[in-house]
Amino acid sequence: MAFTETSNVFDQDTMASVETKEVSHTEGDAAAATAQQLSAAQRARIERNRLLARQRREARLVQRPTEARAAPPPADSGGGFLLDEPAPAPPPRARAPPAPIQDPAERPSCLDCEQRFPQSYLFDTFGYNVCDECRDDDGAHELITRTEAKNTYLLKDCDLDLRPPLLRFVRRRNPHGSRLGDMRLYLRAQVEARAHEAWGSAEELQAERSRREEARARSKHTATARRLRALRMDVRSSLFAAKRATHEHEFGAEQYDADRDQYSRTCACGHVETYEKM
Missing domain, CATH: 3.90.530.10 (XPA C-terminal domain)
Structure with a gap:
């Protein structure tokens, strides 16, 4: 009986150890699978970003093939953005002079x-x-x-x-x-x-x-005559204004109008002044 009990205890310990190893092995497999799954996702994201960058680069090359091959790297704007500078236009090529005509009949x-x-x-x-x-x-x-x-x-x-x-x-x-x-x-x-x-x-x-030439001369003469007429008008206006500013009326003898009971007197310039007496 003692031998039997000892065997049972040994079998139970062995089974427990085996179960513990199986559990540990299962948890290790799950962790490895999880790590493998995360690595695949990371690789997929890296591959997707690489393809996107390649597509953008190819699009720039299609739009500016000459600039992409020969232009220097784009300048930094100072705020962290890269500015695309247009490539300078190539200088025009000098045309070579044509060769002399050799055939005398075609000269x-x-x-x-x-x-x-x-x-x-x-x-x-x-x-x-x-x-x-x-x-x-x-x-x-x-x-x-x-x-x-x-x-x-x-x-x-x-x-x-x-x-x-x-x-x-x-x-x-x-x-x-x-x-x-x-x-x-x-x-x-x-x-x-x-x-x-x-x-x-x-x-x-x-x-x-x-x-x-005749039409140009007539236009010039008309413009000159218009300027002279405007100048004469300006001179007359200034003389008339000066004359009015300095003129003093010199009235003659007054005259009485019995019908209106008014007096009037006339200046030599033609101005007539009418007034009443109290």
Whole structure:
């Protein structure tokens, strides 16, 4: 019996130990599962943030591909925000001058000397067939501004920009300041030819100039006459006011009106004063 009781006690202790180990193992598995579940959630959140950041970066690259590749990092505004600064515009590339025409049969003939030439400034820049030897910068080959072309040859913007063939021009820096923009310089010979085309002939252009000069002279004469008339009126008004301010009436003999029982006297300036006597 003692042996049996001892065996039962031993079996109970063994079972209790086994149950304790099973409980401990179950709690360890639950903690490991919980830790594994939290790690997966964290990994999912990290992956989601990474994809969102990648999408934003790709969107910026699509909007500003050149800026994203070459621009420096955005500047800090001082409040913790990053400011996107626009990339500066690239400078215009200088156009290389065209090569000389090698085939003599295809070379243009100069309008002045009638000699064929392979290359010239007026031909390359304005398409005007004049060689460099016959170029006259003070005459028909002078470069004039757009304003002078419109005022001197009575042209409109459409005549310079829309009427075919389009007139060529060169750009020069404005001497009055960079804020005014570059100047457009046209070839005088081409502008004069365009004016003859717009007005029909050189005679029609000259007639229109004469009409405008006469209209300008009449307008100037009318404005001058109006100013002179206003000046004369001002002088007369000031003289009349001064005369009235300094005039003293000199009345003649008084006259009695029996019907009205009134007296009156007249000044040399025409003023009549009427009064009664008590």
